Amino acid sequence: MRGYWLSLQNAQAAKAGINPNTGTLHFPDTFKTPYHESFSAESKWATKGAPTWKEDKLVAPDGKVVFQDKPGK
Numbered sequence: 001m002r003g004y005w006l007s008l009q010n011a012q013a014a015k016a017g018i019n020p021n022t023g024t025l026h027f028p029d030t031f032k033t034p035y036h037e038s039f040s041a042e043s044k045w046a047t048k049g050a051p052t053w054k055e056d057k058l059v060a061p062d063g064k065v066v067f068q069d070k071p072g073k
Contacts (some may be wrong), residue, residue: 021069050062
């Protein structure tokens with residue numbers, strides 16, 4: 001959150017929005033760390049082989065779903 005907040009002060013970050021899958025507030029993946037459950041290749045700290053989003057699923061390079069954005073599924 002600190003990186004996101006600082007980037008907002010400099011008008012560099014995308015704004016938070018409502019996640020269409022859950023209806024909750026969502027921040028961009030830019031500043032998520034590998035410790036976050038939905039860490040993806042969109043993070044500034046991602047390296048080659050980080051999971052990527054396929055619709056509402058976060059998929060590892062081997063095809064394994066590592067996170068799903070819809071509750072109850």
